[in-house]
Amino acid sequence: MLNALIRRLVDICARRRWIVLAVSVSLAAGAAVFAANVLRINTDTDALFDADLPFRVADDAYDRQFPADTDLIVAVIDGPSKIAASRAADRLAADLTQRTDLFRTVRAPEGGPFFAHNALLYLSPSELEELSARLAQAQPLLGAITADRSARGLFHMIALAFNAAAEGDAAAAGLAPAAAQTADVIDATLDGKPKAMNWSVLLSGLAAGDEKPRAFVLLQPRLDMEALEQGGDASAAVRATAVADGLTPARGFRVRLTGSVPLSDEEFATLKQGTGLSGVAAVVLVTVLLTAALGALRLVGAVVITLLMGLLLTMGWAAAAVGEINLISVAFAVMFVGIAVDFAIQFCMRYRAERRVHSNTEAALAATGATMANPLLLAAIATALGFFSFLPTAYRGVAQLGVIAGGGMIIALILSFTALPALIAIVRGKADAVPVGYLWAAPLNRWLVRRRMLVLVVAALFGGAALVALPRLTFDFDPLKLKDPTTESMSTVLDLMGDPWSTPNTLNVLVSTPEAARAMADKLGALPEVREALTVFDFVPEDQEQKLASIDDLSLWLGPALQVNSTAAPPSRDDIINAAQEARARAQAFLEGGTSGPDNEALAPLRDAAKSFIAAVDRLLAAPDHSVLDGLSPALASGLDDVLEPLRNGLQAQTVTMNDLPEDLRASWIAKDGRYRIQVFPKADGRDVTALADFLAAVRRVAPDASGPPATIYESGRIVTHAFATAAALALVSITGLLFVVLRRPADVGRVLAPLLLAGLLTLGTCAAIGFPLNFANIIALPLLLGVGVTFPIYLVTAWRDGEGLLLTSPSGRGMLFSALTTAAAFGSLALSRHPGTAAMGELLAMALGYVMLTTLFMLPALLGAPPTVRVQSSLSH
Numbered sequence: 001m002l003n004a005l006i007r008r009l010v011d012i013c014a015r016r017r018w019i020v021l022a023v024s025v026s027l028a029a030g031a032a033v034f035a036a037n038v039l040r041i042n043t044d045t046d047a048l049f050d051a052d053l054p055f056r057v058a059d060d061a062y063d064r065q066f067p068a069d070t071d072l073i074v075a076v077i078d079g080p081s082k083i084a085a086s087r088a089a090d091r092l093a094a095d096l097t098q099r100t101d102l103f104r105t106v107r108a109p110e111g112g113p114f115f116a117h118n119a120l121l122y123l124s125p126s127e128l129e130e131l132s133a134r135l136a137q138a139q140p141l142l143g144a145i146t147a148d149r150s151a152r153g154l155f156h157m158i159a160l161a162f163n164a165a166a167e168g169d170a171a172a173a174g175l176a177p178a179a180a181q182t183a184d185v186i187d188a189t190l191d192g193k194p195k196a197m198n199w200s201v202l203l204s205g206l207a208a209g210d211e212k213p214r215a216f217v218l219l220q221p222r223l224d225m226e227a228l229e230q231g232g233d234a235s236a237a238v239r240a241t242a243v244a245d246g247l248t249p250a251r252g253f254r255v256r257l258t259g260s261v262p263l264s265d266e267e268f269a270t271l272k273q274g275t276g277l278s279g280v281a282a283v284v285l286v287t288v289l290l291t292a293a294l295g296a297l298r299l300v301g302a303v304v305i306t307l308l309m310g311l312l313l314t315m316g317w318a319a320a321a322v323g324e325i326n327l328i329s330v331a332f333a334v335m336f337v338g339i340a341v342d343f344a345i346q347f348c349m350r351y352r353a354e355r356r357v358h359s360n361t362e363a364a365l366a367a368t369g370a371t372m373a374n375p376l377l378l379a380a381i382a383t384a385l386g387f388f389s390f391l392p393t394a395y396r397g398v399a400q401l402g403v404i405a406g407g408g409m410i411i412a413l414i415l416s417f418t419a420l421p422a423l424i425a426i427v428r429g430k431a432d433a434v435p436v437g438y439l440w441a442a443p444l445n446r447w448l449v450r451r452r453m454l455v456l457v458v459a460a461l462f463g464g465a466a467l468v469a470l471p472r473l474t475f476d477f478d479p480l481k482l483k484d485p486t487t488e489s490m491s492t493v494l495d496l497m498g499d500p501w502s503t504p505n506t507l508n509v510l511v512s513t514p515e516a517a518r519a520m521a522d523k524l525g526a527l528p529e530v531r532e533a534l535t536v537f538d539f540v541p542e543d544q545e546q547k548l549a550s551i552d553d554l555s556l557w558l559g560p561a562l563q564v565n566s567t568a569a570p571p572s573r574d575d576i577i578n579a580a581q582e583a584r585a586r587a588q589a590f591l592e593g594g595t596s597g598p599d600n601e602a603l604a605p606l607r608d609a610a611k612s613f614i615a616a617v618d619r620l621l622a623a624p625d626h627s628v629l630d631g632l633s634p635a636l637a638s639g640l641d642d643v644l645e646p647l648r649n650g651l652q653a654q655t656v657t658m659n660d661l662p663e664d665l666r667a668s669w670i671a672k673d674g675r676y677r678i679q680v681f682p683k684a685d686g687r688d689v690t691a692l693a694d695f696l697a698a699v700r701r702v703a704p705d706a707s708g709p710p711a712t713i714y715e716s717g718r719i720v721t722h723a724f725a726t727a728a729a730l731a732l733v734s735i736t737g738l739l740f741v742v743l744r745r746p747a748d749v750g751r752v753l754a755p756l757l758l759a760g761l762l763t764l765g766t767c768a769a770i771g772f773p774l775n776f777a778n779i780i781a782l783p784l785l786l787g788v789g790v791t792f793p794i795y796l797v798t799a800w801r802d803g804e805g806l807l808l809t810s811p812s813g814r815g816m817l818f819s820a821l822t823t824a825a826a827f828g829s830l831a832l833s834r835h836p837g838t839a840a841m842g843e844l845l846a847m848a849l850g851y852v853m854l855t856t857l858f859m860l861p862a863l864l865g866a867p868p869t870v871r872v873q874s875s876l877s878h
Helices: 002-015 017-038 054-065 082-097 113-122 125-147 151-166 170-190 199-204 232-244 260-294 297-321 329-355 361-388 396-417 419-427 439-450 452-472 488-497 514-525 544-562 573-593 598-602 604-622 626-637 640-650 663-669 689-702 709-743 746-770 778-789 791-801 811-832 836-864
Strands: 073-078 103-107 214-221 254-258 507-511 530-534 676-682
Touching: 002 017, 002 361, 002 396, 002 419, 017 297, 017 419, 054 507, 054 709, 073 082, 073 232, 073 260, 073 488, 082 103, 082 214, 082 232, 082 640, 113 544, 113 640, 125 151, 125 544, 125 640, 151 170, 151 573, 151 604, 151 626, 170 604, 170 626, 199 640, 214 232, 232 254, 232 260, 254 260, 254 488, 260 297, 260 329, 260 488, 260 811, 297 329, 297 396, 297 419, 329 361, 329 396, 329 419, 329 791, 329 811, 329 836, 361 396, 361 419, 361 709, 361 778, 361 791, 396 419, 439 452, 439 836, 452 746, 452 836, 507 514, 507 689, 514 530, 514 676, 514 689, 530 689, 544 640, 573 604, 573 626, 604 626, 663 676, 676 689, 689 709, 709 746, 709 778, 746 778, 746 791, 746 836, 778 791, 778 836, 791 811, 791 836, 811 836
Parallel strands: none
Antiparallel strands: 073 214, 073 254, 103 214, 507 676, 530 676
16 A cells, blocks of 8 residues: 555656646745744753753752853963963953943953952962062062163173172072073074063062963853854954953963853854865765766756755754754754665665666656655654654753754655655656666675575674673763864863863852851862862951061062162163173173082072073174164063062052952852852862762762762763663664564564664774774764664665565665765765764764674675565555
8 A cells, every 4th residue: 555655656746747846946945944044053062961950950050140150251361470461361351341342241350459459468478488588589689670670780780699699698599590581581582582581480489389370351241142153253352452452472472262152152163164064075975976876967966956955854844843953963964965865875776777677757756666665664764763762861962963853854755755756757867778786796695695604603703802892982971072172262171171270170069158168168178089179268368467467577678679760771782782791701700719618509500590691691792783682671671560560569468358359259259149159179180081070979978969060071971871871772672663563574673683783783892992982972873873774774675575686786785885885975974074073973973884884785695595485565565
């Protein structure tokens, strides 16, 4: 009955071809317009999972309590020193605050008047004492350079230092860094790569230790919801303002943008570029293979037009069914082309065979429809079941892909029996002069049947080897691995993750009272997996009375020196040369004079600096072009105010209480409902997913409600694993049930599934052997393998049941070969994408389909053996 219905449908479409074509084109055009107006792209990795999952609910609740920390652009400013970077962040924040048309909030979390005036209070008493000692050593340098801010003044000061050292004054060793840095600046200037003095180290030591010369500006942009890159205008404004403020590499600065908004925008740009490239590659590869498979360009054109209409209709279905494309479902277009072309190839191969028998196109098409009704319907339903198997899972990303692609399979099936016959009837064409199948494959087919036990044993051995390798299979469920690491936003995140104090992989705990916050922070801070647990109370400095007394003493003797303004006239070139010669002579005298006793070891750093200084000055004096001297004073004095101003401000510190903390700082640590936030930093590398899982487990033993990126990574990985197992089981059960209903013979069902199961085992075994990890994106390949790959053995088993003895020489065999090649080529083209998730999906799908093709072509004929002596009709024909 089904065969007769499809035969009648194909015959009508062939005879009413222009009407069918007009209706098909109109529907496709309407679907395209609808999709263009409705369908949107969602690049948020959180959107890959159902919103009602516990970790999503916790993250959303946290965002509601701290709205200023959502949808951020984070400007990361690296400068020549910590102080220079901080001042640059303050300037950038002040300028961007004026752009209320683009930004809702702008703040420099470590900047502003509060931290400028109270920075010294955040040092420990010992650090403050060490700073005072450094400033005492640098006081002569400070006095000299503030009185004459030029190369001449610096050379005079260095000359005095070497003279004092020659007289045995060990305190002069404190100026060794100044002499060494001066030598470096001279050499860099002569080499055409000018650099500035790092006055923050020379005068204050505030940038000493492991602290990076880095500062941040946090911006909440007004997102343009109509734009594809919603934060594009805001990001462009940040970059332009940074350039206008002089924050350029030529001046020692680097400004990078990261945060959720740039990550999302650059994710979309990567997807757009990668999808376009893979789409073009898929079309080219499929067209080439179609030409090789079908021979006649007219048939190739009919198939390509059918695929295009099907793709547009599937886009319309996607817009109506889900309304958006996510990071996983964006691959549906390439998947549709790869799978739908399989149906078209099978139909066209059978048509070519029927055309050799029937005298006209319409009769051949009708016969093709009757013959292909069962296998195409079975293949389409099985493929759709493979996609639909993801629907019951919480992995929303692939569930949406399942809805889109599953519906696309039904669309492809309908077009294969309607639009494709109409197009073939329009283009027509002559009958083939030779059989459609590959007759040269007959000896191979006979050998596979004759040596079937050997073939099956070899297949079993390969399966056993893959099974042995399976324990080495790895799962990498870090969502950041789905992003392109070469983009600025992602490379910056990876850089920050390497810094224990700026890593985004921290956990947050909310408690009700200040006492509970302090107690919880103490408990969490004591865990071996925790580096630090911070609260808002950590921003109220300890030991303030002792520190303020030290600051008062420092202000008493240092304050006057900080207020001195340069009164010296700008030096001429001769002034600089004379001062350099004098300093060189004093350095040489110091080296030649030598010292003995305990001061000898103390002055060792100054001797090393003297050697470097003499060599640099000799190069300077020997330079044929003394115009380099004009840039020397700016290079040596540059950045001095960046150090003097923070020191002046720091000497104005006063007692700090909770009420004195800036409002934006309090809003980052005290929730809208009054609860207090504890931020927990991991001790291990924030880029190690296993270490983050241990960190999460340890923190949750103390605070079960802890949330944050480590919780998201762990929970999402667990959900993906469960979704994979659920989808694979559903696909296997549903497809097996379908095969039982249609084929009715358990042995035939086993023959269809055996190549698939072996291909799946070989795919996983190969991944384990070569160290290819499963991730959020490519894990869907295995359930899809059942749905997509089952079509290939279905075609051959159906032909075998119809009495075909030499499967590899039959039209079905040739069609299956090119179906597998075109599908693998289309899926494999995803590997060309710059997007790591899409590329990994393409690589694994291509590998899996390659194994399906091999097991179907070589294992299945051996498994089937000789065909039944009696022609068996498929149960669907009844």
